[in-house]
Amino acid sequence: MTAVLRLAALSAWSRRLTLGLSLIAIALAVTLLLAVERIRGDARQNFAQSVSGVDLVVGARGGSVQLMLYAVFHAGAASNNISWDSYRAIATHPAVDWALPLSLGDSHRGFAVLGTVPEYFQRFRHGDGEALRFREGRAFGGVFEVVLGSEVVQRLGYRLGDSITLSHGMSELGPAHGDKPFRVVGILAATGTPVDRTLHVGLEAISALHLDWVGGAPLPGVNIPSELVTKFDLKPKEITAALVGLKQRGDVFRMQRFVNQYRGEPLLGVMPGVALDELWQTIGIVERSLLAVSALVVLVGLAGLAATLLAGLNERRRELAILRALGAGPGEIFLMLTAEGLLVTILGALLGLLLLGAGSGLAAPWLLERFGVVLATRLPGNEELALIGAVILTGLVASLVPGWRAWRRSLADGLTPRL
Amino acid sequence: MRIALIYACLALLALPAQAQHAHGEGRMDIAIDRERLAISLELPLDAAVGFERAPKTEKEKAALAAAQQAVADPTLFMPTPAAACKPEAPKVVLPESGKAGGEQHADIEASHVFRCANPAALKSVETTIFKSFKRLYRLEARRAGPGGQGAARLTPKHPVIAW
Numbered sequence: 234m235t236a237v238l239r240l241a242a243l244s245a246w247s248r249r250l251t252l253g254l255s256l257i258a259i260a261l262a263v264t265l266l267l268a269v270e271r272i273r274g275d276a277r278q279n280f281a282q283s284v285s286g287v288d289l290v291v292g293a294r295g296g297s298v299q300l301m302l303y304a305v306f307h308a309g310a311a312s313n314n315i316s317w318d319s320y321r322a323i324a325t326h327p328a329v330d331w332a333l334p335l336s337l338g339d340s341h342r343g344f345a346v347l348g349t350v351p352e353y354f355q356r357f358r359h360g361d362g363e364a365l366r367f368r369e370g371r372a373f374g375g376v377f378e379v380v381l382g383s384e385v386v387q388r389l390g391y392r393l394g395d396s397i398t399l400s401h402g403m404s405e406l407g408p409a410h411g412d413k414p415f416r417v418v419g420i421l422a423a424t425g426t427p428v429d430r431t432l433h434v435g436l437e438a439i440s441a442l443h444l445d446w447v448g449g450a451p452l453p454g455v456n457i458p459s460e461l462v463t464k465f466d467l468k469p470k471e472i473t474a475a476l477v478g479l480k481q482r483g484d485v486f487r488m489q490r491f492v493n494q495y496r497g498e499p500l501l502g503v504m505p506g507v508a509l510d511e512l513w514q515t516i517g518i519v520e521r522s523l524l525a526v527s528a529l530v531v532l533v534g535l536a537g538l539a540a541t542l543l544a545g546l547n548e549r550r551r552e553l554a555i556l557r558a559l560g561a562g563p564g565e566i567f568l569m570l571t572a573e574g575l576l577v578t579i580l581g582a583l584l585g586l587l588l589l590g591a592g593s594g595l596a597a598p599w600l601l602e603r604f605g606v607v608l609a610t611r612l613p614g615n616e617e618l619a620l621i622g623a624v625i626l627t628g629l630v631a632s633l634v635p636g637w638r639a640w641r642r643s644l645a646d647g648l649t650p651r652l
Numbered sequence: 653m654r655i656a657l658i659y660a661c662l663a664l665l666a667l668p669a670q671a672q673h674a675h676g677e678g679r680m681d682i683a684i685d686r687e688r689l690a691i692s693l694e695l696p697l698d699a700a701v702g703f704e705r706a707p708k709t710e711k712e713k714a715a716l717a718a719a720q721q722a723v724a725d726p727t728l729f730m731p732t733p734a735a736a737c738k739p740e741a742p743k744v745v746l747p748e749s750g751k752a753g754g755e756q757h758a759d760i761e762a763s764h765v766f767r768c769a770n771p772a773a774l775k776s777v778e779t780t781i782f783k784s785f786k787r788l789y790r791l792e793a794r795r796a797g798p799g800g801q802g803a804a805r806l807t808p809k810h811p812v813i814a815w
Contacts (some may be wrong), residue, residue, distance in 0.1 A: 285800055483683030483690065485796040506801025507794045514805060 234568075237561075244552065245576065252573075255538040256581045262534035263585025263624055264592065266527040267617055271593065272521050273598075274616070275608050277513060283426040286358020288485045291315070291323055291492050293570040294499035295497065297508050304335055304474035305505060307345035311337065313470040319497050323475060328488050330480045331356045334472040339410070344385050346399050346432045348439035350466035354380070356478065359426045369393055370419035376437050377459060380419035381591045384429040391417050399432070399442065400501035401602050410442045413459050436468035477502075506608060531624055535631045536577065542574055542635035546642075553639055567640040574632020575625070578590045582621050582628075586613065603632075671802075675699060677790045682777055682813070684797025689766040689774065691729050691735055693781075695719075697747055697758040699788040704758055720744055722784040723762040730778045734767035773799075774815035779806060 245252055256459030284290075284305050292300040293313035302309045317334075324332035332358055336348030351372040354365050370393050373380050381391060391397065396414045415434065423429055441462040457465070479485055485504055513520075546553075553566055561569075597608040611620065679694045690793045700705045700719040707713040722728070726739040742765075747758035754806040768774055777795075783786060804813040 281800075288796070288801070346752070482800075483685040483688075483797050485801070486681045486683055486692070486794070504794065504796065504801050506796070507803040510801075510803035561728045 237565050237569050238572055241572045242576065244549075244569070245573050251541050251545065252577055253533075255541045256577050256584065258534040258537050258630070259531070259578060259581030259624075260584035260588060262527070262531040263582050263621070264588040266524075266531050266620055266624070267585065267589045267613070268592065269523050269527045270620060271589070272608065272616055273524070274614070277509075279425065280509050281506070282360045284509065286362060286478065287358060287476045287505050288479045288482055289477040289488055289492065290474060290503045290505055291320075292502045292503075293479055296510060297501065297503040300474065300501055300503050301505060301508050303337060304476065307337060307347065307431060311473045314473055315475070315500060316471050316498060317469050319500060320472055320475050322495065322497065323477060323492060323500075324648045326491060327487065328479050328481070328484045329477055333357065333476045334436060334469070334506070335474045336436055336469065336475065337473045339401055339439065339442065341385075341397060341399050341432050342389060344382075344430055344432055345427075346434060348434050348436045348472075350436060351431065354421075356475070357428070357495060358478075359424050359428065363424070365424065365428065366422040368420045368422040370417070373418055373433065373435050373438075375416075376435060376441050376462060377413060378417050378418040378438075379415040380421060380433040381417060382421050382429040382431045382433075383423035385432060386420050393420065393422075394416055397432075399434075401442075412456060413442055413462075436469045436472070440467040441465070442467055457475055532627065533626050534581070535624075537632050538574060538577055539603070539631040540626065542570065542632065543638065546570075546635055546638055550642075553642065563640045566642075567636040569636075570630045570639045571629070571636035574635065575629050578625055578628025578632070582624050586621070670730065677789060677792060678781070680779075680786055680791055680793045682793065682795035682797070684771065684774065684795070684799075686798075687768050687771050689731055689735075689768055689771070689777075691764045691766075691777065693728075693760075693762045693764070695723060695760045695762070695781075695785070695788065696797060697760055699786055700760050711731075716746070718786070719760060720746060723760055723781075725780075725784075726764070728762075728779060728781055728784075729764055729766075730780070731766055731768065732773055732775045732777075735771060735774035737766035737774065740765045740767065776812055778812045780811070782806075782808035782811055 271353055284301075285352050287305070290300055290304045292311060293305055293315050295312045299309060299312070303311050320332070320334055323329065330406075331352070333353050337345060339346040339348075351374070352374045354367070357365050359365075367380075368383065370380070379397065385391070395417045397417065398414050399410045401410060415438070419426060421433075441459075444457050444465055445464055477488070479488060489502040489504060492500050556566065556569075557563075593608050675696055675698045678696065678699060681692045683690045694703070700723070701707075701712070701715040703712060703783075707716050719758075724742045724744045726742060731737040731814075743763045744764065745761040747760065774797075777789065781791065790809065791811075793804045793806050795802050795804075795813060799815060802813075802815050806813060
């Protein structure tokens with residue numbers, strides 16, 4: 234048995250070029266398959282982690298996905314704001330444990346600026362109910378103080394005490410709020426959620442920035458310097474959205490009804506966990522098609538391997554016949570050929586796994602930046618192992634074909650000289 | 653910019669903000685608070701009895717009574733056995749007869765409450781509703797509790813929401 238396997242390995246090594254190409258094809262196919270599975274799983278997990286602690290997201294009436302995207306992921310724009318009075322009515326509802334106002338719309342070099350209250354840092358929960366932690370510094374207290382997410386710091390290299398200015402709107406080329414610089418007073422630890430890509434300021438700061446603005450542009454000739462803004466009423470009149478946490482999480486259906494039927498103005502309450510599940514239900518078919526396509530690619534790779542082995546049989550008539558003449562039975566020849574195919578499949582799967590590891594390491598920053606998906610470099614999970622198992626099993630089946638062909642060849646076949 | 657594009661694509665798949673009354677589709681909300689499991693069910697009258705107005709004939713009256721009994725069945729919903737949940741008396745609200753005048757949609761509403769001795773083991777709810785109501789082909793389920801929120805689409809082939 235071991236002798237047969239050793240022979241199989243040595244024989245395969247002597248044909249390393251053709252088998253190597255098959256191996257690379259299988260490795261790439263496995264990488265593709267696993268990458269699709271991993272991105273799929275990680276994207277879901279990320280999204281779920283970002284909203285895990287929030288029971289209800291409240292905003293102006295519109296699409297629920299749109300509301301989720303700008304309130305939680307700070308992407309896109311709000312169609313409308315909600316009034317401070319509505320926010321207070323919700324925040325003081327007896328079922329509500331905490332409510333965090335969010336004011337979005339400004340940015341700093343492509344990163345979203347979030348206007349909120351200092352309690353945000355105590356109340357906000359992500360992942361498995363983890364709170365936000367300060368890596369350095371503290372929450373904002375004064376009007377022109379800002380707390381940075383970890384990725385903002387990593388990308389732009391700011392430190393505590395640095396002075397930065399914000400721009401109006403989400404475009405880097407938007408009009409600047411250059412007259413009112415902010416001081417960095419805190420830096421948050423990494424969370425793997427959109428918080429990392431956000432600059433946090435007080436709601437008063439958002440009001441102060443827009444004191445001398447009307448209709449989205451600075452009022453010409455009016456410039457209120459930073460020192461004087463506190464003389465004005467900085468109480469926010471409206472906010473973009475609110476995150477709500479309830480005393481009892483099961484009360485959310487009742488609370489959602491309260492929000493959706495609120496009489497003051499048309500509001501929309503979205504249950505983030507439900508909205509995400511519904512979103513996955515909708516795009517599930519796309520995911521499954523992607524997975525099916527990559528599974529097909531793996532099949533193509535394995536078919537290529539079977540074809541290579543079958544084609545090799547003709548070249549190896551002599552070799553196999555000599556082995557038979559030396560006493561190898563048809564069963565051993567079968568075992569040898571099958572083992573060769575299986576070996577290449579297993580090596581291909583392992584190489585694919587390595588490629589995935591290297592590739593996800595390289596692609597992770599890009600994915601995070603472009604799509605906000607945190608791709609973890611980690612050992613394969615159960616589903617990935619199951620996929621690899623399926624690939625190896627299919628590879629075994631594919632290798633049975635050349636094994637069977639060799640088994641059927643007669644002893645004399647390779648020894649008869651062909652003229 | 654590109655991220656905005658991706659999200660815009662996602663937003664195009666926008667879901668109905670609040671699922672509306674649709675024939676053949678029921679809705680169920682599962683709320684878990686400590687040992688209390690509350691399930692509220694909305695069933696379109698059409699899916700339950702095949703008509704959407706006050707019953708006119710004896711046969712229709714019997715159908716409505718049978719539907720009422722079926723949604724009040726304490727075994728309509730089966731929480732994870734390990735959670736040891738005991739049902740309390742279910743409440744059923746029938747649509748007000750005569751008021752709808754045959755023009756509006758009507759739902760049968762039912763609420764089932766359970767007390768669970770071991771709520772930590774509560775990981776799923778299965779329903780037998782599709783056996784009683786052949787015209788019902790889908791149940792949109794939402795859940796909220798200490799373990800977070802979620803949604804699932806229950807069908808006769810897969811009548812379970814698990815988390």
